[in-house]
Amino acid sequence: QKKEIVEASATGVVNSPPTEFVGYEKLDVTTKVLGPPGEKWLIVEKTPFYATMGGQITDTGIAESGSRVFEIKNVRRVGTDVLVHWSDRDFEITPGSEVRLVVDADRRHAIERHHTVTHLLHWALHEAVSRDASQKGSYVGPDKLTFDFSSAPLTAQQKRDVEKLVNEKISENAAVSWTEIPFPEAKQRKDIIQFFGEKYGDTVRVLQIGGAPQALNGYSMELCGGTHVRSTGEIGPFRIVREEAIAAGTRRIEAVAGDAARIWAKEEAQHQQERFEILVRKKTGLAPLPVFTDTVQTTEMLKQIDARAAHLEKLDAEVRGWEKTHAKEAEADLHSRGAQIANELAMSKTGQKICVAKVPKADAKLLQAVADALKQKFDGPIVLLGAKENTVALLAVVPKPLTSKVQANKIVQTIAPIVGGKGGGRPESAQG
Ligand SMILES: [Zn+2]
Known part of the structure; x- marks a missing residue:
C-alpha cells in the first residue's frame, strides 16, 4: 500500500485538488473523473468511499462508467486530502467524464457498528477499569475491532463489567451524533477525548454518544473523523x-458486534465441539455438551456459548482429576507387577551369578520396575529383555562393586545391535 502511494505521488496526484468526501451521508454518488486515463487508480471530484484512517479500514465497492463496472478494492489518502481509488485492473474511464461510485453498504454498516462500539468500549474502560486507560491504537473492520490501551491486565470481572456496560448502552438505543467545532474550542474541553500531539485541522469533528444530539453533552465525546451508526441500537x-x-503495559481487546458476533458464535461453537471431543477420547461417560443452535437470535446464541463454556470447564476439571487418580493407579499397578515378576525370577535364578531373563509383554517401564525389585533379592548382574507391540526393550543392571569387571552400558551396547537397536547408559545401569 505504501508502494501505491509512492506510485500515485510520483504521477502527480499530490497536485490534484482535494477530494470532497461525502461518505458521512451518502454511499452512492455520480461525480466527475479528474484522472488519470488508463491506470489502476482513479481520482474524482467527490467520493462516498472512506479511505483508511484512524483505525477504520477502507470502504470497498464499485465504479460504474457506462456499461463498464470496476471493482474498488482500496482507497488511500495521498498528500493531504486527495483520495485515490484503487482497482486490480486499469480504469478505462476518460478524465472529464462522469462515473458512479457505489460503496458496499453491508460492509460499511458492519464497519460502522464496530467503529461506534469502539467509542462505547473506550468509555466503558474508563468507567469500569481506569480513567488512565488511554487509547494506543485501534483496528475497525467489518469482521471485528481491536482496541489497544495502556493498562494492567483486565481481571475476568472487569472484562465482564466492561462488556455489560457496553451492552447496556447498546440497549438504551442512544443517539449517535457528530458536529464540527473550531479546534481551539475542542482543546478547552476536558470532556472531549483527543489525542494530544495529533495534528488536527482548524475545525474538528466531535463524535457524541448520548445527550441531546450535537449539544456536546453526551457521556462519550471524542474527536473522530470516522463513520458511525446513527443510534447505539444499530450495533x-x-x-x-x-x-x-x-x-x-499495553493491552489489546478484540471484540465483535452484530452479525460479526453471530459469525464468531458459530465458530466458537465449533471450537467447543472439538474441545469436547478431545475430552471424550480421554474419558468415557462425560455429560454431553449443551446444545448450540444457529437459528436463534444472536444474544441467545451467545448465552448458549457461555453455558457450553461453563460446562466444558467442569468437564476439563473432571478429566484432569480422573487422569491424576488414574496415573497413580497405573503406577501402583506397575510396581506390584514388577515385584511379582522379580519374585518369580529370584526364585528361578537361585544360586546363579547372573540373571538373564526375557519378560513377556514388557516395556521399558515394566523392566525398570522388575529390576528395581529384583536388585533387593539378587546381587549379581541383571539383564532383562522385553518385547511389546513390535518394540524391544533392554535393561542391564550391574551392582556397583562388580562394575570394574562388567559394565551395564557395555552389555546393552553389545546386545542392542543384535535386536536392531541401540542403547547406552552408565556402568551400573543401561537401557536399550
Ligand atoms: Zn469514531
Missing part, C-alpha cells in the same frame, strides 16, 4: 472475544 450484541498483552 447489536457486543462480545469481547480476547484480551491480551501486545507490549509492556
Whole structure:
C-alpha cells in the first residue's frame, strides 16, 4: 500500500485538488473523473468511499462508467486530502467524464457498528477499569475491532463489567451524533477525548454518544473523523472475544458486534465441539455438551456459548482429576507387577551369578520396575529383555562393586545391535 502511494505521488496526484468526501451521508454518488486515463487508480471530484484512517479500514465497492463496472478494492489518502481509488485492473474511464461510485453498504454498516462500539468500549474502560486507560491504537473492520490501551491486565470481572456496560448502552438505543467545532474550542474541553500531539485541522469533528444530539453533552465525546451508526441500537450484541498483552503495559481487546458476533458464535461453537471431543477420547461417560443452535437470535446464541463454556470447564476439571487418580493407579499397578515378576525370577535364578531373563509383554517401564525389585533379592548382574507391540526393550543392571569387571552400558551396547537397536547408559545401569 505504501508502494501505491509512492506510485500515485510520483504521477502527480499530490497536485490534484482535494477530494470532497461525502461518505458521512451518502454511499452512492455520480461525480466527475479528474484522472488519470488508463491506470489502476482513479481520482474524482467527490467520493462516498472512506479511505483508511484512524483505525477504520477502507470502504470497498464499485465504479460504474457506462456499461463498464470496476471493482474498488482500496482507497488511500495521498498528500493531504486527495483520495485515490484503487482497482486490480486499469480504469478505462476518460478524465472529464462522469462515473458512479457505489460503496458496499453491508460492509460499511458492519464497519460502522464496530467503529461506534469502539467509542462505547473506550468509555466503558474508563468507567469500569481506569480513567488512565488511554487509547494506543485501534483496528475497525467489518469482521471485528481491536482496541489497544495502556493498562494492567483486565481481571475476568472487569472484562465482564466492561462488556455489560457496553451492552447496556447498546440497549438504551442512544443517539449517535457528530458536529464540527473550531479546534481551539475542542482543546478547552476536558470532556472531549483527543489525542494530544495529533495534528488536527482548524475545525474538528466531535463524535457524541448520548445527550441531546450535537449539544456536546453526551457521556462519550471524542474527536473522530470516522463513520458511525446513527443510534447505539444499530450495533447489536457486543462480545469481547480476547484480551491480551501486545507490549509492556499495553493491552489489546478484540471484540465483535452484530452479525460479526453471530459469525464468531458459530465458530466458537465449533471450537467447543472439538474441545469436547478431545475430552471424550480421554474419558468415557462425560455429560454431553449443551446444545448450540444457529437459528436463534444472536444474544441467545451467545448465552448458549457461555453455558457450553461453563460446562466444558467442569468437564476439563473432571478429566484432569480422573487422569491424576488414574496415573497413580497405573503406577501402583506397575510396581506390584514388577515385584511379582522379580519374585518369580529370584526364585528361578537361585544360586546363579547372573540373571538373564526375557519378560513377556514388557516395556521399558515394566523392566525398570522388575529390576528395581529384583536388585533387593539378587546381587549379581541383571539383564532383562522385553518385547511389546513390535518394540524391544533392554535393561542391564550391574551392582556397583562388580562394575570394574562388567559394565551395564557395555552389555546393552553389545546386545542392542543384535535386536536392531541401540542403547547406552552408565556402568551400573543401561537401557536399550
Ligand atoms: Zn469514531
